[in-house]
Amino acid sequence: xxxxxxxxxxxxxxxxxxxxxxxxxxxxxxxxxxxxxxxxxxxxxxxxxxxxxxxxxxxxxxxxxxxxxxxxxxxxxxxxxxxxxxxxxxxxxxxxxxxxxxxxxxxxxxxxxxxxxxxxxxxxxxxxxxxxx
Numbered sequence: 006x007x008x009x010x011x012x013x014x015x016x017x018x019x020x021x022x023x024x025x026x027x028x029x030x031x032x033x034x035x036x037x038x039x040x041x042x043x044x045x046x047x048x049x050x051x052x053x054x055x056x057x058x059x060x061x062x063x064x065x066x067x068x069x070x071x072x073x074x075x076x077x078x079x080x081x082x083x084x085x086x087x088x089x090x091x092x093x094x095x096x097x098x099x100x101x102x103x104x105x106x107x108x109x110x111x112x113x114x115x116x117x118x119x120x121x122x123x124x125x126x127x128x129x130x131x132x133x134x135x136x137x138x
Contacts, residue, residue: 012043016051017074020061025090026071062092064121082120088129095122 033048055061108116
């Protein structure tokens, strides 16, 4: 575990205040807007460390790493709204069993996987529906 610095604490607190995934650049901008002197490289390092230690979730979207404070310890999956970024952590036992079966069927051992399911949340779907008169 990395030592706790004020910069790491600031990044962790800023991340914990969000429900969606966020880029390092957007989080840095938010911190700077709040008056923090933290540097962008420091934000990148802190986010990478938090993800490595399981305190933040990370995913790739359009070639960029996005981060979110991790609410569930251990392995889990996400439902992510394409429109607003709302994220729900989910358990998916069927996926775990499928990954193990598929790996074994092809002679692979110790399978690891990442599964994020993207869709449109109920609130965004309701906003997209045309009004019927």
